[in-house]
Amino acid sequence: MTLLLPFMLGAERYGLKLTEIQEVVEEVEPYYLPAAPPEVIAAVNVHGRILPVLDLALCLGFAPSPRGERMIVLSRPDFALVLAVHQIESMLTVDLEQATLSQSDAPEDCICGVVNWHGQMISLLDLDQLRKLVEEKCIVPGGDRVPACTDRR
Amino acid sequence: MSQRVLIVDDALFMRNLLRDIFSDAGWEIAGEAADGNEALQKFQQLQPDLVTMDIVMPQRSGIDALQDILTVSPAAVVIMCSALGQESMVMEAIQHGARDFIVKPFQQEQVLEVVQRVLG
Amino acid sequence: MDMAKYKVMFLTEAREHLQKMSAQLVAIEADPTNRNGIDALLREAHSIKGMAASMGYQQHAELSHHLEDRLDLFRQKGKISPTAIDYLLAGTDLLELLLEDIAAGREERSIEDFCQAKVEPQTLQTPRVASPPALETKLQIRLKLHEKVASPAARLLVILRQLSSFGKILQSEPSQEQILRAGPVRHLELLINTNLSAHEIKACLENYSEVARVEVEEPQAQQAKSVATGGATVRVGTDLLDRFISLTGELITNRYMLQSAAGDRDWDALQEGLGRLARLVKDLHHQVLQVRMMPIDSVTGRLPRLVRDLARKSGKEIHFELEGGGIELDRAILEELSDPLVHMIRNAIDHGIESEGTITLRAWRQRDQVMLQVADNGRGMNPAQLRRRALEKGLISPAQAESMRDYEALQLVCLPGFSTASQVTDTSGRGVGMDVVKAAVEKLGGVLHIDAALGRGTRFTLKLPLSVAIIKVLLVEVDKKQVALPITRVLQTIEVERRQIQISGKQRVFSHNEELLPLVSLRKILGLPIPQAAAFVSVVLTEVLGRKVGLVVDGFAGQKEVFVQKMPSPLEGLRGLGGGTILGDGSIVFILDIQGLIERRR
The missing domain is CATH 3.30.70.1110 (Histidine kinase CheA-like, P2 response regulator-binding domain)
Known part of the structure; x- marks a missing residue:
């Protein structure tokens, strides 16, 4: 059994494994991060570390909706980032063996599997894909002309 | 008893001008010297309360004479007479122990102010 | 001969000798017949005397001479009594006070009372010292x-x-x-x-x-x-200086090579020369950072004495151990650490150890970080109690208290306002809480961990970067936000009158010292909204691709020395961003690389 933190992006429910999360921070002050692609909306001070905040909804092409006050700090050292999402829900225990693992034909969706939780579908966020996506946006020459994300509005 | 000044300058005009300024203010003119060598001799001989010392003079310069005088009498009160453009020499003299300086063209008030300050 | 320029050097060295003396005295207290220890003390006193005498600090020279005489006596006897240790420690204290007088340019205070006093502990706990002339x-x-x-x-x-x-x-x-x-x-x-x-x-x-x-x-x-x-000084080993000189030599050779390659239009040789230049510059940077490194010993010198005095005051028996004092850290980091270390040790004495125990200060390298740990074997901390106290003080919500793991509960002591008034003691009750320690560590880009087990002690572990990049920046405002420019890139800051600005082709230009310089708006570069121009515009004169350019900003917000944090992966590749820094109030400001930003737009 695995602990999963579900959160909402628009009307869709995503999830991250607890091991992928360092912590959830609340009401942190966002600071201006210049020269960043539009998806990277701010920087926050998490215990003295400067971490960029990624607007996950914007990055994955969802319509903008109000962001929650709580944000997710990822635990991977090579992906030091804070995710802003619409709303974070309470932790679930799921059986990942039962999840439908997808070899997604659309890697920019950043989904590596889908869990059925009592009839509700939770998409597992694929951090490797997300990292690639963010890297591309940062390294594109003429970085402020970032190609638009797939639009699913 | 009035105070006594030794005036050192190679130009007669300047000596006369200073002589008038000091006399007017009630000073006794102890003596005059026209170059650095003479300055030391006169100083030892006259023991004045104050020396006005021109900087640029033939033979021995005012800065050298200043040093000579301070060697024999470290408490001597010497003020330098300078012209515009001699600032670095004035500063050198001050470092060597000159108490103050006056700048040509001399004005009575300026001279007396400096004198008042260094002796008062 | 003007001795003033040697004063700073004298003060630094004399303080080091004094620290060694007091550490040595504390060590001898535990082992009073240690001949080598007494010899070492004599050497320290002798060095201090020599320096002070040649600088003409009379009281200082006289007192160190007096202490040297006493020490010589003890050497002949072969041991130092505890009373004598107190006396000698009081003497080193007085020497430090004299250093303060010297540093402040005051007349040195009198040492007469001290030197005439008999070696009796009651009169010597605190040396009676004459204060400087009251009217000054x-x-x-x-x-x-x-x-x-x-x-x-x-x-x-x-x-x-x-x-x-x-x-x-x-x-x-x-x-x-x-x-x-x-x-x-x-x-x-x-x-x-x-x-x-x-x-x-x-x-x-x-x-x-x-x-x-x-x-x-x-x-x-x-x-x-x-x-x-005054100014800080640093001592540099001659081998390091030799390396600088040989590096300079190589750079000169490299310059000739590049010149001739450029003259011959030999692109391969030019490539090779540039590659070599890059390596040399990197090497130079590395060596320069070395100059800033100092052993941890240089700030821990006074700690044994501190522990001894505090232990005495609180009536506890405390053993102090230091491990890894030779580990080196950037001096800027060490300077910031000296107060936090003292605070953690005070804490351990006050709240950790009950009547008898050991405090260990340990330093070790872990990859490119330095770990610094203050550990005691005292009563430890009780997570349940910490939760309860934080809850009572309204620092956390009941839900938080419940979901909090024990480890997290221990970190609660770092919350501002956590320490209670009842905890204030003579030792650690100085109004500095663990929150200050935590803030100091984080400002340096480090992390503080606390772990403890009930009845088995507490450990404060600081994880620190080996060196920090400290640069001076100019803070500027754009669109009510702050960004920073490295001062090395700023030629001048000027206020330009609006009517001095002209349009030439598509470019706005202004005349400065009879030169027409292009104006670039920082707001435009950053994609921020452009407001109506005011009567005066604030301009930073900088150089982009070898050309002078006026960078228009909304205003200037001062200069600061800051610790630069590199951008974390995956944003490290972002062009035009030279890293970020956390200011004293916890806010984040990013450092811009204007040339990178402008090149990116092209």
Whole structure:
């Protein structure tokens, strides 16, 4: 059994494994991060570390909706980032063996599997894909002309 | 008893001008010297309360004479007479122990102010 | 011969010797017949005496001589009694006070009482020291000469001379040397220690008809401090200097190689030369950082003494151990750590150890980080109790208290306002909480971990970067936000009148020192909204691709020395961003690389 933190992006429910999360921070002050692609909306001070905040909804092409006050700090050292999402829900225990693992034909969706939780579908966020996506946006020459994300509005 | 000044300058005009300024203010003119060598001799001989010392003079310069005088009498009160453009020499003299300086063209008030300050 | 420039060096070295002396004394207390220890003490006292005598600090030289005599006596006896240790420690304390006098430019206090005292503990716990002459005060003087004064520098020199006959001049801006060199200076600002009153000094300066304005007042505390601290010095090993020289040699060779390759239009040779240049510059950077490295010992020297004194005061028996003192860290980091270390040790003595125990300060390297740990084997901490206290003080919600893991509960002691009044003791109750320690560590880009087990002690572990990049930046405002520019990239800051700005082709230009320079808007570069231009625009003169450019900003917000954090992966590749920094208030400011930003837009 695995602990999963579900959160909402628009009307869709995503999830991250607890091991992928360092912590959830609340009401942190966002600071201006210049020269960043539009998806990277701010920087926050998490215990003295400067971490960029990624607007996950914007990055994955969802319509903008109000962001929650709580944000997710990822635990991977090579992906030091804070995710802003619409709303974070309470932790679930799921059986990942039962999840439908997808070899997604659309890697920019950043989904590596889908869990059925009592009839509700939770998409597992694929951090490797997300990292690639963010890297591309940062390294594109003429970085402020970032190609638009797939639009699913 | 009035105070006594030794005036050192190679130009007669300047000596006369200073002589008038000091006399007017009630000073006794102890003596005059026209170059650095003479300055030391006169100083030892006259023991004045104050020396006005021109900087640029033939033979021995005012800065050298200043040093000579301070060697024999470290408490001597010497003020330098300078012209515009001699600032670095004035500063050198001050470092060597000159108490103050006056700048040509001399004005009575300026001279007396400096004198008042260094002796008062 | 002006000894002033040796003063800072003297102060640094004398403090080091004193720290070694007191550490050695504490060690000898546990092992009073240690001959080598006594010999080492004698050597320290002797060095101090020599330095102080050659600097002409009489009281200091005399007291170190006195201590040396006493030590020699003990060497002949072969042991030092505990009473004598107290006496000698009090002596080193007094030597430190004398150093403070010297640093502040005061007359050294008298040591007569101390030297005449018999070696009796009760009279010696705190040395009786004469305070400096009571009437002497520190005054700040600011004056300005009239515009048309002839020979203004010479005039200032006379005034400076006159003032120095009134007391000791601690600081003067411009200094005497600057006055001697500089041309038309008309302002003088200085600090003087004198027993004349502000009124008397002012009256004297008003006697100069050349003086247009004069103010004499008592300086604010902060200004006084900057005088006492003076410039910091660093000792550099000669081998390191040799390496600098050989690197310089290689750079010169490299320059010739590049010149001839460029002359021959030999692109391969040029490539190779550039590659070599890159390696040399990197090497140079590395070596320069080495100069900043200092062993941890250099800030822990006074800790054994501190532990001894605090243990005595609290009636506890405490053993102090130091491991890994040779580990090196950037001196800027070490300087910031010295207070937090003291605080953690005070904490361990107050709240950790009950009646008897050991405090260990341990340092070790872990990849490119340095770990520093203060551990005690005392009563530990109780997570349940910490949760309860934080809840009572309203620092956390009941839900948080419940979901909090034990480890997290231990970190609660770092919350501002967590320490309670009942905890305030003579030892650690100085109004500094663990929150200050945590903030200091994080400011350096480090992390603080606390772990503890009930009844088995507490450990505070600091994870620190080996070195920090410290640079000076100019803070500028754009669109109500702050960003920073490395000061090395700023040629000048100017206010340009709107009517001085012209349009040439598509480019806005302005004339500066008879040069027409292009204007670039920082807002535009950053994609921020462009407002209506005001009557004056603030411009940072910088260089982009070898050309002078005026960068238009909304305003200037001062200069600061900051610790630069690199951008974390995956944003490290972002062009135009030179890293970020956390300011004293916890806010984040990013450092811009203007050339990178402009190139990116092309």
